Amino acid sequence: MIGETLTRLDPEANSLVAQGNIISDTQCSSMRFHLAGENTLKPNQCFHKSNVEPLEFNNTPEGNIKNLDNVFVVEDRSSDQLEAGR
16 A cells, blocks of 8 residues: 555454555554454564654554564654655
């Protein structure tokens, strides 16, 4: 997914697996959970801005989300733009 938050799940979503996603160019957290039940995130690659947390928990205990082998990288758009301009 590019340009939006991965999780557009219904509140109280439960027993879901988000797997194998590449998420970049988001304005907010790569993955956001609102009133989520127990769900699993595994082998996802998430690129986020330095002033944004990669995961956001709204009324969801962090322990409800199993975070397995995910990669979170801070995007540095200024270096991308410099490389593209060469």
